[in-house]
Amino acid sequence: MKIDAKDMQHRQLNMTIRDAVESGNTGLELDNVNGQRYIGGGMDGDVKITINGTPGNDLGSFMNGTEIIVNANAQDGIANTMNDGRIIIHGSVGDIIGYGMRGGKLYIKGNVGYRVGIHMKEYEDKVPVIIAGGTAGDFFGEYMAGGIMILLGLGSDNGVVGDYVGTGMHGGVIYIRGEVDPRDLGKEVAALEPGEDDMKLIVPLLKEYCGCFGFDFDEVMSRGFTKLVPLSHRPYGEMYVY
């Protein structure tokens, strides 16, 4: 089903989407999207939403199992507290994407902004994944508490990530393609060489990612990765006196 989002306010657009899903539509295509917020907010179920145009902030916030494909750039706060589902962005995105994300996948073709994956968490089988093809801004993985983030920096030789990577990180794992300058790292993370288990973890994810955007998997794997893990699950455990 096609929905023309032209001149629609977010509440009206999202209501139209919800109504369409409730009446049994499982495939929606939104045309002329231009900054409307909260698309897919709180949605669950086996639904696929294709967005033509640039959606506004908080795309897929609190989402629980829908698939969203954006054929353009997207803005801030994507996958805010998302619990399940998959979001694929054929472009670059803004800041604080994947805030508190606890499950599902967020695949971005291009660059990502600041504070990506902040407070991302995992619990048992809920392990969120963010993969970005381009570069990232400062505070990548800030306060990260779980999940997997992979940054590829395709087309960039160095400096693919900003400063303070993993500041306050106390769970999860980050893989950055190529080298990371130690001075860019937050003081709560350690840089390691990925082992066999790491490859077992990221290869299927990267194959899926490459499939989404038509990237050459072998080319992506032609450089090594740097693995970042937290030094402690309790970074501030020693700070207090009782």
Add this chain to the structure above:
Amino acid sequence: MAVQLPAEFIVNVDNERCRKCKRCIVSCGFSALEFRNKVTPIHRRCVACQRCAAFCPEDAITITENQMAYKYNYSWTPEIRKNILKQAASGGVLLGGMGNPKPYPIYWDHMLIDACQVTNPSIDPLREPMELRTYLGAKPDTLEFSGEYGNVKLETELAPQLKLDIPVVFAAMSYGAISLNAHKALAMAAKRMGTMMNTGEGGLHESLVSYKDNIIVQVASGRFGVTGEYLNNSAAVEIKIGQGAKPGIGGHLPGVKVGGDVSKTRMIPAGTDALSPAPHHDIYSIEDLSQLIFALKEATGYSKPVSVKIAAVHNIAAIASGVVRAGADIVTIDGFRGGTGAAPVVIRDHVGIPVELALAAVDDRLRQEGIRNRASLLIGGSIRQSADVVKAIALGADAVIIGTAALIAMGCRLCQKCYTGNCSWGIATQRPELVNRLDPHAGADMLSFLLNGWSNEIKEVLGSLGINAVESLRGSRERLRGIGLDEQALKILGIKHAGIGQ
């Protein structure tokens, strides 16, 4: 060389009366009593939570302050010297529990309530109906009707409202900071009394889902246990920006307290610190706050009021105005005497302002700007008794929140050691043997009795004021008078001094 700090308290066991039943030893969550042929206190471990004394069948235990532990000095109090010694030994940040215990002015105790005499008769609440019901949520600017006499229809779409049978709501306290049994007791009492409990930022345990119509779910920066399902298992959603006990700083549940069920409810691995820093990382402006408010409204289909909880700080009136304009249906304001499971003492005791002044300033500001109807005001952070509730409503609150008072009702003796997780009363602990001490049904009874008592008292006061609904009291500051307050305080509170007539 490590020097031990002097004991704060001395546990006196009357061995004449003691019949060596050892109940006190089992009672103590802090292992401050041992049995060595007789009950032997380890004074240094005692926190004066009184559990042993309360359960001694012979009344053989008394606890006293260890007065000479620090020689008297007006400036260098025992507390200050103890803190210096602790920090000199560890380099840590001093942590405290519960609310600010310092002797700052309590404005509730400097306000007096009016009563009717002769010319405007009072009402007898024993035989006249008294309405304590109140609704929280945005109220429309105008009401539009259609139709004719006998067939009138309301055309204005009303915003979702929270219905309260008593204008007292249980304050946000997370599962993790307090025990599951305490959470259950709060939920049961809220349902029984027609009010709300608030999950705090620790998620909603699955056993409480059936109480969802009486639950406000909280969303804080750490997003613990927040899912679409969680948001919808509620009567309202609250965004936590600040807390009276620790304005401007976040929450931090130590990993040692994140055990099996807490871990499951918060949806984080066991043993991980649950960090919930002060700023929401997507909120740096009123516009950003508005974005989260509407993200939550979208996720709940605009079916529930969204509250924003802020701590009472110097510029509270302007902040509250911004929060209302951002789209909050309820603004919850927590004063600097509000409680906490854990806060740095330097913040708890020195940051923020009394909620009485904050409430008066906010209500004034919202009225001046013509937006008071757009949001309800829930206030807390030192509501101790029904008189405080009445005064708060007369100052302009729609309803109040109680945290500390609710915990006291369930047994808390204000030892202020919540952060240790050793609460002998089964409230602020996750140790199973301690949690089991608090029977949720008994806790719910105690909470319900407390609210029932307050409810009858509020009705008495309303009757004496000659009004029959709590709605009629709201913002009626003419019915309050100040006592022992200076001009400035009277001006901020918007009340006259006692002795001045109309």
